Amino acid sequence: MKSLPAISGAVVLLCAAAVPALALAADEDAAAFTRRVNAFVDGWHDDAAHARPAYFDKMAPQGVYIGTDKTEVWTRDQFRTWARPYFERGKAWSFTAQRRNVYFSPDRRYVWFDEQLTTQMGTCQASGVLRNTGQSFLIEHYQLSMAVPNALNADFAKAIARHEAETGQPAQAPAKGQ
Template sequence: MNNLIFKFFLVLSIMLVAYSANAQTPDADAAFRQQVNAFLDEWHDDAAHANYRYFDKIAKEGVYIGTDKSERWVRDDFKAWAKPYFDKHKAWTFHAIKRNVAFSDDKSFIWFDEQLNTQMGICQASGVIRNTKDGLKIEHYQLSLTVPNPLVPQIQKEISDFDARQAHQ
């Protein structure tokens, strides 16, 4: 009988430990969100200081989409494109003004959007991060310029004119 009681409490203890390890608490969620924010702030800081660690934070097959319609890079292609800037220690500086972070229940996937103060003015970006055994890795990042809605017709015309000129060259 004692062996049966011992086994019952052993199984119950294992179940409680497993449950508490997987349980999300507001404090654990806040701490994880803070970790993600620190990771993204450091990533932007790496670019501002032309530190090649910047690219280590992007997954090997991670995608970066820039503001130009031609800018869609997988990490190593993006690194090759950015090399001249990083070699001259003059990359880009993005500072988050605000950011929203959400994640899956198991914290394996994180998605976010952020508004950034940049040399191009205020930009917006969104992305997906995967939480791996090697740490957080950016799987997808898309940067965009912010355009006030009343200016869209004027800017769209300029883009159309630009595209037409490019097509004739």
């Protein structure tokens, strides 16, 4: 019987821990939450278009950005260093969503999305993972890719192979952090 108070206490603690997650989910309906996610991601893209440093503040410190080149696998701070010349000139890159699909965990702590973008490279596709901080979101992972039509894949693959042979690039990207 001595363990009954301990078990009761553990149950109360577990229930109390679940309340913030339930509060996140109950604060707004799914449509409003999705609009908030879209506004955040659109704002992030707009920060890049206008070279605002807030762009990097919207990424988690351990967040990862994967660009279109196989060598472009960066942590937030590595990405900031790489992008510095673009941001210093006052305009980085301009991505505008053509469409976006948003999904989220039942407690709304995590959001994942995919999007098609209008970019200076033509249409690109991307996917990302956000963590809900309660006040806003942080980008944990973002991967950008060029949308290559299937009919062009064979020629595109040959062009990449020629480029790698001419430049001596390895067939695989270096591991993250190398």
